[in-house]
Amino acid sequence: MTKINRRQLLQGIGGFTVGTVITNKHLILNAATPRIEIQVWDSQGNLLDSKKLDNLYFLDLRDNPIPELPRQVTAGKLFSDSPQFLFAIALKILVDGFGEVTLYADNKSQGYSPQDFPLNLNLAFAESRLYRVSQTVSLWKKEGIQFPSTLESRLEKAQSDLEKAINTNEIATKLKWCNSSLVESLWVGEEAVFIQAKQKIQERKNFLVGCNFFGYSQKGEEYNKRFQELFNFATIPFYWKYFEPKLGQKDWNSNNLKVNWLQQHQIIPKGHPLVWFHEVGIPDEVRTKPYSEIKNIIAQRIEEITRYYQGKINYFDIINEPHGIIWANELGFF
Template sequence: MAAIDRRQFLTLTGGTAALLALGASPSEQSKAKVPALTNRIKLQAWTSTGKPMPAKVFNQTLFLTLGDEPMPNPPRQVDSGVLWTTTPSVPFAIVLYLAVKGFGKVALYADNQGQGYTPADFPLNLNLACAESRIHRVRTAIATWQQQGFECSAPITEQLQLAEAYLQQAQAASSPKAMAALTNDSLRESLWAGESAVFAHAQHQINQRGHRPDFLFGCNFFRHPTAGDDYDRRFKQLFNFATLPFYWRSFEPEAGKPNFAKTDEMVNWLEAEGITPKGHPLVWFHGAGLPAWARDKPYAELQDLLRQRVQEITRRYGNRIPYYDIINEAHDIDWANTLNYSAEQQREMTQLATLATAKGYPNAKRIINTCCQWAEYIPKGPRQPPLQSAYQYLQTCLETDIPFEIIGMQLYYPNQDMFEINRLLERFSQLGKPIHITELGVSSNTTRAENTPFPNPPGLWHAPWTENIQADWVEQFYTLCYSKSYIQAVTWWDLADGSFWPHGGLLRSDFSPKLAYLRLNTLQKRWLALGA
């Protein structure tokens, strides 16, 4: 990941709360004088203290298909606590971003117990709807797992019962303030119950399946060798998988003169330590992926140049680099589509990358890398045809027989709780390919990190970010991934502070280990013992 506009990144990765902290205003549709809406529906929402939801927060509300794909926003009018909009043509779900006291700031979902909403369901109290839907989702998941041999603990069951009791009281409340407080209580209990259930189920799966000797614990290796021996020592203690930089702009700043020396040195060191390398990225239409001498080339000529580049790299390294992110973020992401290619052109470039990789090294494991997995950018994009999500892009690659081996998913802190992260992973697993988590990071501090691309740490999970909160998130997320046979690798981004994600390293800037580093090392030892 190279430096990008921080407002873009926070918007597109799901950092809605952080974006609002930057002072984001409602959409142009809301700011302008909007004609009277016909066939309109009314949604209402309150903060946890019972105040009408501020318009700029409420305006972040999204509609989804029942397949979890965001819909382009229809015309809307947003005032304090009230959102008027036109009705989507099919049953739909709703996403509300809310600070739940006692849990954190997260995306909440209302889907009418899986049936979706139609005009007959409005006006709709979103606080109550989200509380009801959360309980239903968690209960449904637990029931499915129980059929597979999972035993739900008494504390989780009690949390769900308490959530239901609070919801019933909220439904009978005599004032918005009382209703909002009680729905907050219900959501707090059901959010914790969902996360606890997902974590317990993942631990159950790991205990059933045992140690996974081929699992890849990865990190980018960009600061070798300049960071020195302490960096290298910490790296090899924790990781068996390393991402190497092939950003075209810095790799070949002058046409015909690629700089292989640094990569050669990295590969040599990794081979000596028995660590598997991965190249990243071979094709990327971000500024970092396009040298000045190439970016203005005609489409066909750029295809030829990329084909030559990919074949040259993969042929040179052969089996020394068995994995490649062959193309990065080619699904209508603004920062990764600086040449403004159509969806069809992005697919053509994807096919070019995968075929050229195979020609250079036939045994390469080809990863199509994606980002912004919840696709919050789609409702904000007034483009025709509508923007494509990562999931839709991957579906199209499969439907058009573009050959590749692995789905790559970036997962920087997404304002989603672990239960919803689990739902997302399960959804992508239905595409039928192994999955690598190719990039992820969460913060360990809430102070500004001036030496990063966007210095304000985004999000609030359970409590303001600390090294302990970061370690808890790492433990839960890695446990979740390790429990799933279709997830083969998880790559942290970056090893030490002072790089991309603010306070996102597993090491401090002096390369001393944070609690998250130690926690992950403890997990690895525990899982290794399962196979002893």
């Protein structure tokens, strides 16, 4: 069976990882260095802000970013020297109905050459995303993965919306159908990954997969429901500056609520972190103390917290990021 990991799919369904084979390092174009023009609009139909557009980058067909070439960027338009080989395009953009996502366009895995420009990137993103999602779903179906009819219907709608975008010259209407097609193919891609994983990957007993549980209880019941559906492991915050803003005044209650909820739902908690010399890990009054005193305070902190949660939290990250990078070592102890 063909193995495709999630990163490959998420990038590949943008159009260039899955199924792309190149025998040489690059496919060289027989041309001088021409200028190319790329046009982009935001989710509201306005020309994309030049600062956001300037984050656009080119890649070769092996997913390797290409060093930035000479370019000029204005609202909604980017003019650049063309790479001297077939290439793909990537840009983080907001898709109304899905969210902010880095999209990829590669001319249906063929790559772009200067002859393909000027290029409406909104349309190119919609074409490449749908092509790669369709290819991946088709491949997985041949391998025995069963998809619901609702997924097939969304693919059909994505194709129909894309055709409407292609067949209109009115830019606002074209952008509307591009966005609609993208929404469908993006969500199909997410759903397809999940379905394929559930059918291929056998659940392993006692395998822990988790996330931070910082949103409880402010984010409400929907957050709790989704967390319980997805995870059996949860990170509880013990960032010193917020857990104990003044020495001796610990906020036990907030974490107690989290731990109690997790225990009720058979989710294993982990404390994080007890020692971290990042800004959020250092109460203001600790900063001015000498090393020997801080060392003793930290030892007391570790012992007190671990004893308090004995039998409730069996996992702790005692020290987080013990290295010399300034932002993680503001006290200079590493």
